[in-house]
Amino acid sequence: MYDAIVIGSGIAGAAAARILAEEQEKSVLVLEKKAHIGGNCYDEEDHYGVLIHRYGPHIFHTNDEEVYAWLSRFTDWYAFGHEVVAKVDGELIPVPFNLNTLKQVYGEEKAAALEKKLTDTFGEGARVPILKLRQQQDPEIQAIADYVYENIFLRYTMKQWGQKPEEIDPAVTGRVPVVISHDNRYFGDKYQGMPLDGYTPMFEKMLDHPLIEVRIGVDAREVLELSEETGKVLLHGEEFTGSIIYTGPVDELFGCRFGRLPYRSLRFDFEHLNIPDYQGHSVVNYTVSEDFTRITEFKHLTGQKTEGTTIVREYPFAYTGAEGEIPYYAIMNPENNKLYEKYAALTEQFYDFHLLGRLAEYKYYNIDAMAAKAIALARSLANS
Numbered sequence: 111m112y113d114a115i116v117i118g119s120g121i122a123g124a125a126a127a128r129i130l131a132e133e134q135e136k137s138v139l140v141l142e143k144k145a146h147i148g149g150n151c152y153d154e155e156d157h158y159g160v161l162i163h164r165y166g167p168h169i170f171h172t173n174d175e176e177v178y179a180w181l182s183r184f185t186d187w188y189a190f191g192h193e194v195v196a197k198v199d200g201e202l203i204p205v206p207f208n209l210n211t212l213k214q215v216y217g218e219e220k221a222a223a224l225e226k227k228l229t230d231t232f233g234e235g236a237r238v239p240i241l242k243l244r245q246q247q248d249p250e251i252q253a254i255a256d257y258v259y260e261n262i263f264l265r266y267t268m269k270q271w272g273q274k275p276e277e278i279d280p281a282v283t284g285r286v287p288v289v290i291s292h293d294n295r296y297f298g299d300k301y302q303g304m305p306l307d308g309y310t311p312m313f314e315k316m317l318d319h320p321l322i323e324v325r326i327g328v329d330a331r332e333v334l335e336l337s338e339e340t341g342k343v344l345l346h347g348e349e350f351t352g353s354i355i356y357t358g359p360v361d362e363l364f365g366c367r368f369g370r371l372p373y374r375s376l377r378f379d380f381e382h383l384n385i386p387d388y389q390g391h392s393v394v395n396y397t398v399s400e401d402f403t404r405i406t407e408f409k410h411l412t413g414q415k416t417e418g419t420t421i422v423r424e425y426p427f428a429y430t431g432a433e434g435e436i437p438y439y440a441i442m443n444p445e446n447n448k449l450y451e452k453y454a455a456l457t458e459q460f461y462d463f464h465l466l467g468r469l470a471e472y473k474y475y476n477i478d479a480m481a482a483k484a485i486a487l488a489r490s491l492a493n494s
């Protein structure tokens with residue numbers, strides 16, 4: 111009945127399904143276990159009419175002209191330069207640490223002298239890892255690195271990854287940047303913003319094609335069987351010989367037989383407030399205090415005009431696989447990557463079966479990179 115089955119309707123699954131249907135005229139069945147499409151990018155209006163991102167704030171940003179043009183077929187954009195601030199000692203300071211942060215932290219006069227030193231040493235516009243600042247002879251420049259490490263990086267990273275300071279990889283620490291510029295934008299990409307009407311309508315349009323059938327609320331593991339005895343894939347008990355793109359967690363395909371792949375998960379605590387503005391910023395990172403990592407105020411992300419405002423606090427925790435938990439961030443290290451490879455190898459016995467996406471590949475991808483990868487994979491299946 112179908113030429114291809116795509117499991118998952120996040121950006122990986124949705125983009126791949128569209129290419130298979132539109133460019134290769136394949137009939138595609140999309141299976142999605144959640145009650146909605148869009149995966150992590152899903153957004154919806156809450157009870158108060160505020161457009162919220164159910165799985166954390168998602169800001170689209172890219173330098174990839176092709177991906178931008180392709181996605182723009184399914185949405186217009188609300189363009190804005192995303193800025194993030196960190197709450198340190200009761201003050202909101204721009205992050206990544208830049209020349210505006212320098213002024214706020216050190217005061218005008220001292221900052222002017224430090225700015226000159228930084229600009230003369232590294233050049234305007236440079237992104238300098240704190241490891242490099244530490245290697246300078248000048249103790250004042252070294253002190254900037256220490257400030258960034260302690261006030262912006264350390265506690266935030268401990269919360270995010272559940273690590274003790276001694277467990278934090280020095281290679282990662284050293285890469286934390288100081289930006290020699292007055293530009294407060296978090297991302298440097300040419301295009302940044304939000305789908306004008308939200309992500310969910312963008313996904314609806316992407317999946318709206320006569321050759322695509324979407325079934326939501328269906329866990330693929332209930333309808334598909336991977337027979338390791340025969341190397342065959344069965345759909346509702348009958349052999350399926352078309353292409354399969356799987357975007358879910360690869361360990362779950364095999365009953366987690368070698369143990370679960372470790373992930374960090376997040377609890378999102380939403381709150382609606384009957385005030386027009388809570389924090390004046392879309393995202394405030396809590397880098398030295400609180401158990402949550404950040405507060406997002408959605409109206410500042412989406413540009414929506416509403417009387418009240420909805421915020422969300424993010425609490426990271428270790429994913430256990432319990433009902434209702436969602437794996438968010440793969441904990442990539444040599445041991446976990448090896449475990450992943452063991453599971454991925456099991457899929458190789460199935461012909462025309464492809465792992466795609468942040469879960470199936472056990473990797474972090476931004477939306478644009480994920481879309482690009484999905485489009486490329488689907489195009490490569492032209493003759494399969």
Ligand SMILES: Cc1cc2nc3c(=O)[nH]c(=O)nc-3n(C[C@H](O)[C@H](O)[C@H](O)COP(=O)(O)OP(=O)(O)OC[C@H]3O[C@@H](n4cnc5c(N)ncnc54)[C@H](O)[C@@H]3O)c2cc1C
Nearest residue numbers: 118120121122143149150166168169330358467468476477
């Ligand atoms: C908190 C957070 C914030 C982020 N913010 C940004 C950002 O600002 N900008 C950015 O570019 N990127 C951001 N990302 C990354 C972005 O979320 C990913 O690039 C994107 O979600 C990857 O899409 P995907 O399709 O691989 O995965 P997902 O979006 O997770 O989609 C996978 C889908 O597969 C479904 N599925 C899984 N197993 C099964 C099964 N057995 N049967 C049926 N369906 C199944 C799931 O329900 C899910 O809908 C963020 C990620 C996180 C975690």
